[in-house]
Amino acid sequence: MSFLEILPLVVVMVAGPQFLSAVFLATSEDWRRNSAAFVGGAALSISLVVALAYALGISAIGQGAPRTGLSAVVLVALLFAMVHTYRTREESEPPRWMGTLGAATPRFSFRLGFLLLGIFPTDLLTSAAVGSYLVSQDAPVTDAAPFVLLTLLVLAAPSLVLLAFGDRAEAVLPKVRNWMNDNAWIVNEVVIAFFVALTLDNLLG
Incomplete structure (x- = not known):
């Protein structure tokens, strides 16, 4: 996957x-x-x-499913993600449980990271789309490494910024949080649409 394909998915x-x-x-x-x-x-x-998505895709190919069929699955997943993002756009307030994160434990934080990035609808569909896309391109699953690593780097960015800039970062992070809270659904729609276009090009080309 190229950087132009990875970056929107990470967002x-x-x-x-x-x-x-x-x-x-x-x-x-x-x-x-x-x-x-x-x-x-x-x-x-x-x-x-x-x-898992990659393994299922390989299995489907082994049973005679066409690679274009996998691209169609990716497209459907992304379109579903777009609809879900639009329907939940008014839910701008952060979940109540976020108010408890100030006193979170490492165990809770690990579980939160696992669940948010693993079963949250848009994340689940996006990760599954990456695995299926690699199968459709006849690429090894290891090609997903840049996608995974860049996602993790962005998630680690707040703590890395805090390490680097200390008190100045503490003043900036709440502003970033508020902006993301107000505009996340728009960002999601734009970048999902971008990957939909890439998938359509692969499907039709």
Whole structure:
């Protein structure tokens, strides 16, 4: 997958409660361990979903399913993600549980990272789309590594910024959190549409 294909998908993965959670955890009491645990949980769930989708795609090819059929599955998943994002656009307030992240534990943070990046609808569909897309392109599953690593880097960004800039970062992070909270659904729609266009080009080309 090229960088132009990966970057929009990464934005979809993190734009919403995922990045907001990373910001909250970066300013929690035990922020170093919490942030590391959150990213670790995310790494595990993303990798599992991509690998499972890839394995299912390989199995489908082995049973005679056409590669264009896999591209169609990717397209349907992305369109579903667009509809879900639009329907939930008015839910601009962060979930109530985010208010408890200031006193989160590493165990809770790991579980949160695993669940948010593994079963949150847009993330689940995006990771599955990556695995299926690689099969349709006859690419190895290891080609998903840049997608996974870049997603994790973005999730780790709040804590990395805090490490680098200290007090100045503490003043900026809430502003970033508020902007993401207000505009995440628009960002998601734009980047999903971009990948839909890429998938259509693959399907029709």
